[in-house]
Amino acid sequence: MESKRAAAEQAVEYVQDGMIVGLGTGSTAYWAIQKLGSRVKDGLGIQAVATSVQSEQLALELGIPVLSLSDVFEIDLTIDGADEVDSDWNLIKGGGGALLREKIVAAASKELIVVVDHTKQVQRLGKFHLPVEIVSFGAGQTQRKLQKLGCIPSLRLHQNKPFITDNGNYIVDCDFKEIKCAEELESSINRIPGVVENGLFIRLASKVMVGYPNGSVQELG
Numbered sequence: 001m002e003s004k005r006a007a008a009e010q011a012v013e014y015v016q017d018g019m020i021v022g023l024g025t026g027s028t029a030y031w032a033i034q035k036l037g038s039r040v041k042d043g044l045g046i047q048a049v050a051t052s053v054q055s056e057q058l059a060l061e062l063g064i065p066v067l068s069l070s071d072v073f074e075i076d077l078t079i080d081g082a083d084e085v086d087s088d089w090n091l092i093k094g095g096g097g098a099l100l101r102e103k104i105v106a107a108a109s110k111e112l113i114v115v116v117d118h119t120k121q122v123q124r125l126g127k128f129h130l131p132v133e134i135v136s137f138g139a140g141q142t143q144r145k146l147q148k149l150g151c152i153p154s155l156r157l158h159q160n161k162p163f164i165t166d167n168g169n170y171i172v173d174c175d176f177k178e179i180k181c182a183e184e185l186e187s188s189i190n191r192i193p194g195v196v197e198n199g200l201f202i203r204l205a206s207k208v209m210v211g212y213p214n215g216s217v218q219e220l221g
């Protein structure tokens with residue numbers, strides 16, 4: 001917890017008055033939102049765009065004004081977590097099921113600061129099963145197409161029922177063991193009818209903050 005908190009809080013130092021800030025999702029982004037909330041209480045004037053219903057609720061509870069992404073031309077800075085980060089700062093995201101909104105928000109941001117603890121750093125992506133958001137119609141067909149790309153897909157469940165995203169879709173977690181060409185795979189997956197988006201974030205991160213248990217943070221970028 002201390003590693004995640006340290007990384008998240010350091011990222012929040014980049015937030016300046018007047019900015020539109022993208023709020024990530026998950027247990028690391030949680031700390032960034034908390035810190036932003038306390039800076040807002042101290043007078044920081046920002047507006048935010050959230051990547052999930054959960055983060056939006058937290059922001060509102062903390063007094064952070066939240067805008068709809070459609071009402072925003074560009075986001076100045078987004079702070080978000082990741083499930084894996086490789087040496088080129090390519091990411092796997094979506095462990096919490098928020099990957100679609102996270103990718104839309106990241107793509108609308110001038111800067112994406114990724115906040116992780118040191119356990120998320122990997123040589124090659126793929127040990128963490130890649131989350132893919134799919135529509136429920138024909139989910140079995142879509143999973144078979146995913147399998148043909150070389151993975152073992154499994155439908156994510158929550159209390160014995162399919163997990164439903166904020167967008168009303170399913171998540172399939174794909175075990176690729178090791179992802180050799182992440183950029184190619186990202187496109188191949190998204191070409192499957194029924195796939196909405198996948199959790200590979202290629203060349204979207206502009207900085208990575210890596211937190212350690214003693215509270216120190218390594219800043220990459």
Ligand SMILES: O=C[C@H](O)[C@H](O)[C@H](O)COP(=O)(O)O
Pocket residue numbers: 024025026027028029080081082083092093094095096097098099102
């Ligand atoms: O869907 C969830 C997001 O992509 C999270 O940012 C990611 O799963 C990392 O979460 P955490 O910070 O809780 O490890």
